[in-house]
Amino acid sequence: MNIPNVEKQSMKLQTKGHKRHRRRFSFLEGWLYLLPSLFLFTAFLFYPMVRTVYLSLFYTDTQGKPMAFAGMENFTALLSSSSFLLSVKSTFLFVLYTVPVGVLLALGLALLANQKLAGIGFFRTIFSSTMGMSVAASSVIWMFIYNPSIGFANRLLTWFGLPEMQFLLDPSTALIAVAVATIWMNTGFTFLILLGGLQNIDSQLYESAKIAGVSTIYSLRKITLPMLSPTLFFVITVSMINSFQTFGQIDILTKGGPIDSTNVIVYSIYKDAFINYNIGSASAQAVILFLCVFLVTIIQFKLGERKVHYQ
Known part of the structure; x- marks a missing residue:
C-alpha cells in the first residue's frame, strides 16, 4: 500500500534534484557569458581605479612607484594650491559654457530637421x-x-567694424574660444540623439493638438518637451560627463594656457603625470575629479529625473 507513495516521493526528489541541477547549470552558464566582460572591466576599469586611489595616498618616484606613505597630504596640498583651485574653476566654467548652449543648439537643430520638408x-x-x-x-x-593673421574669426570681426582679437592668447577669451569649438564638435552627436527622440514621439498627439487648435509653442511645451524628457536627460548627463573629461582640444589649441586659464583638471592631471612625473599628485587629482563627476551626476539624477516623463 505504501509503495506508490514511496515512488511518488522518489520522483519528487528526482524532480527537485533535476531543477536544482538546471539552476546551477544556468547560473554557471550566465557567469561564463559574463566572464569576458568582467575581465575587460577588471583590466581597464576596476584595476586602474583601485590603483589610482592607492597611488594617491603615496609619494611616488618619476616612474610612478610608491616611495613613502603620504596619507591625505596629496589631497590637502592640492586643495591649498591656487593652481589646482584655478583648474577646478576653469573646469566648472567650461562645463557651464558648453553643456547648456550645446544642448539648446542641438535641440533647436533637431526641431528644425524634424520637419517634413x-x-x-x-x-x-x-x-x-x-x-x-x-x-x-x-x-x-x-x-x-582663430588664427590672428589668416583666421576667419578676425575677418568676421573686421567686417562688422570690431577690433581684432587674440582668441587663444588672451586669458579672458581662451576658455570661451575652446568652449565654442567644443560645442561645434559635440553638436552632431547630441543632434542625432535628440532627432531620434523626436521621431519616436507619436504623431497622433500632434494631430490631436491641431484639431484642438493648440498653438505650436504650446505643443512644444506640453507635448514635445515632456515626451522628449528621457532623451534630454540622457543627453545632458552624457554631455556633462564628457565636458568634465575634455582633453584633446585643450591640448591642441591652448595646452592649458595662457596663464593656466584653460588648464582644466584633466589637462592638469596629464601635466602632473606625464610632464612633471608627479604620479601621486596626478592620482589625487583624478580621484577628486571622479568625486566631482559622481556628485554632480547624483545631484542631476535627484533633481532632474523628477521632471522626466517615461510614458
Whole structure:
C-alpha cells in the first residue's frame, strides 16, 4: 500500500534534484557569458581605479612607484594650491559654457530637421556631420579659424567694424574660444540623439493638438518637451560627463594656457603625470575629479529625473 507513495516521493526528489541541477547549470552558464566582460572591466576599469586611489595616498618616484606613505597630504596640498583651485574653476566654467548652449543648439537643430520638408535629409546630414570628425581634425580647423593673421574669426570681426582679437592668447577669451569649438564638435552627436527622440514621439498627439487648435509653442511645451524628457536627460548627463573629461582640444589649441586659464583638471592631471612625473599628485587629482563627476551626476539624477516623463 505504501509503495506508490514511496515512488511518488522518489520522483519528487528526482524532480527537485533535476531543477536544482538546471539552476546551477544556468547560473554557471550566465557567469561564463559574463566572464569576458568582467575581465575587460577588471583590466581597464576596476584595476586602474583601485590603483589610482592607492597611488594617491603615496609619494611616488618619476616612474610612478610608491616611495613613502603620504596619507591625505596629496589631497590637502592640492586643495591649498591656487593652481589646482584655478583648474577646478576653469573646469566648472567650461562645463557651464558648453553643456547648456550645446544642448539648446542641438535641440533647436533637431526641431528644425524634424520637419517634413523636401530636401530635409541633406540638412540632417550636415547637422550631424561633426560626428565623423576626430577631435584632432576639428581642433586643427578651429586653430585656423582663430588664427590672428589668416583666421576667419578676425575677418568676421573686421567686417562688422570690431577690433581684432587674440582668441587663444588672451586669458579672458581662451576658455570661451575652446568652449565654442567644443560645442561645434559635440553638436552632431547630441543632434542625432535628440532627432531620434523626436521621431519616436507619436504623431497622433500632434494631430490631436491641431484639431484642438493648440498653438505650436504650446505643443512644444506640453507635448514635445515632456515626451522628449528621457532623451534630454540622457543627453545632458552624457554631455556633462564628457565636458568634465575634455582633453584633446585643450591640448591642441591652448595646452592649458595662457596663464593656466584653460588648464582644466584633466589637462592638469596629464601635466602632473606625464610632464612633471608627479604620479601621486596626478592620482589625487583624478580621484577628486571622479568625486566631482559622481556628485554632480547624483545631484542631476535627484533633481532632474523628477521632471522626466517615461510614458
